[in-house]
Amino acid sequence: MILGTLVIGGFVLLMLLGVPVTMAIGASAIAGLYYAGFGEMALVVPQQILDGAAKPALLAIPFFILAGNLMNAVGLTDRIFNFCLAVVGHFRAGLAYVNVIASLLFAGVSGAATADIAGLGQLEVRAMRARGYKPEFAAALTVATSLVGPIVPPSISLIVYAWLANESVARLFLAGIVPGILVALSFILYIRVVSTWTPMPREPRATFRQFGTAALEGIPALVAPGIILGAIIFGFATATEAGVIACGYSILIGLCYRSLSWKAAWDALAESAVLSALIMMIIGFSQIMGWLFAFEQVPQAFASGILETINQRWIFMSFTIVLLVLIGCFMEASPAKIILLPLLLPVADAFGIDRVQFGMVITLALLLGIATPPLGVGLYLMSAVSGVRFEKLAVAILPLMIPPIIVLILIAAFPQITLWLPDLVMGPR
Template identity: 85%
Template sequence: MILGLIVVGGFILLMLLGVPVTIAIGASSIIGLYWAGFGDMSLVIPQQILDGAGKPALMAIPFFVLAGNLMNTIGLTDRIFNFCLALVGHFRAGLAYVNVIASLLFAGVSGAATADIAGLGQLEVKAMRKRGYSPEFSAALTVATSLVGPIVPPSISLIVYAWLANQSVARLFLAGIVPGILVALSFIVYIRVVATWTPMPREKRATIRDLGRATIEGVPALIAPAIILGAIVFGFATATEAGVIACGYSLLIGLFYRSIRWKGIWDALVESAILSALIMMIIGVSQIMGWLFAFEQVPQSFASGILDTISQPWVFMMFTIVLLVVIGCFMEATPAKIILLPLLLPAADAFGIDRVQFGMVITLALLLGIATPPLGVGLYLMSAVSGVRFEKLAIAILPLMIPPIIVLILLATVPEITLWLPDLIMGPQ
């Protein structure tokens, strides 16, 4: 247990000092290795890095990253936005609703919150500000609605969890559909309530012809998630093969829209390679920490301590939520999962908590860190995209955190919300 405190404590200290996450994980793991008396086994370090990054299950990540970037390149964001605008723009606070629904639809393609912010963010904020919405509210709402991205399939975050928890990617993808819709609905309810006392404009009602044109242009994008998820769930393709299908489908849509450009494809390839390499490097160096924890039985000691202190599953879930929300404010979701899951999963198993439900709770809890200072990756990105100062954006987003927190508590206390759809389609686990 002392080893775990040294390694995790060293990692947090290095992160607070501004050390890059990959180096912080590797350095703290090496310190733990020498402290445990395994200095003469330093050859295990490159072996574990290669073993961690070379898992076949993780091959899906680069392809889904590439598919999301290709969708951005071919102008899919404009078509999704126009479809949502024609559908709900005529309601009061119509553009705010468009922001939420467009994020939900785009999440079914990109699988990442940052892709949503980078792709839809500038378009949504510009449109909302033009129609009289405050810059702070426009930018804050766009960051908040991007939380849907890593929940709705295909989700890069859920693929990482599936690998760590030894769970089915298809089951986790299905489990993310209802929570993702609930998060989107919670934002719609919030906007409806706020619109009762805050003046918010409505757009001109689209004609039947305009709605039909927007639907026809948006259909290829709207059926992409169904193709990807259906191929995995019904056994036509593995997660990795579905990622390849998503990339091929993105190129076909680009040809259909006649918006494909070689420079855009090249930029998407470069950006995807950089991001995928970063994710794989984090996973690789984290494997050293996982190996060390397993060798010293740190997860078993942590679980034993939790069970001695906490006697009820719901108390453990609330403890986990608070812990992960706090951790998510200072650490990115992927390294946080890799470090904390080996410690938390044995305790969750002991309490009889389903690993699929636990995965959705962990994913959403850590996601809140995207929109929370001081790390707040989504806040920094949106500040750069929109020109709104970080401090003002951080304050404006605070009330928008209430809806996803309510959904998070529901997911933790009502397992059926997460498990109903995967059990219905794939049978009980």
């Protein structure tokens, strides 16, 4: 356990000092390698980096990132927003409901919270501010609702978990549908309650013609998740092939709408390449740490120590949630998952916790870090997009964290919330 403490402690210290996450993981892992007396085996470092990033299952990640960026490039976000506005805009606090539902629909295309904020964020905040909503509330709600993105399939975060936990991507994608809808419903309920004492305007009711036009333009957004998920579940395509289908579908929509220019396509490719390279570098450097932990049997020692201290399933789940929420405040979700899963999974298995349910708990718990300082990637991005100061945004989002935390507790307490749909479609295990 001394080795594990040294490596993880060194990583956290480097992160606090502002070292880039890839360098922090690599430096702490190499330091652990020398501490364990394997300095002469330094050749293993490049081998493990390449081995970690060269997994066929991870090839789906860049394709889904590209699909989300292409959807942004072809202007699908505007059509999603207009469709939601036609459906629920006439209710009290209509634009706030539109914010939630649009994020849920866009989540079925992008699979990432940052894509939601970058794509829908500016449009939603601008519309809400124009109708008299407080800028801080509009920006905070947009960041909070973006948490749906990495839960609802296709989800880049769930693909990473599937690789780490050796789980079925299709089963995890199905498991994310009900929790994603619950998170969206929890935000709708929150808005309904808040709107009873805070004045929030209604939008004009859409005419039948306006509704028909918005629905027709919004159909591609509604169909995309079904195509992607159906191809995986029914065995027509692997997760990687489904990512390719999503990219092709995005290009087809752009051609049909005549909204995909060469410049927009190039920008989408460039942005996807940078983000994919960053994720793959994190995974590659994390492989060194995983190899070192496995060689020194750190996960087994950690599991034994936890099982000696914690003897009940609910205590372990509570400990895991608190730990991950705190870590998510200081660390991005992907490296946190890559580092902690090898330690936590053996304990979860010992308590008989299904890995699909555990994956949803871990994913949502770490996602909260997107919207919480000091790391708060979503807060920084939204601050830049909306012009709302980071400090005001960080305060305004605090009450909006209550709905997803309640859903997180429900997911941890009731396994069937996540397991019901996968068992129904793919059969129980």
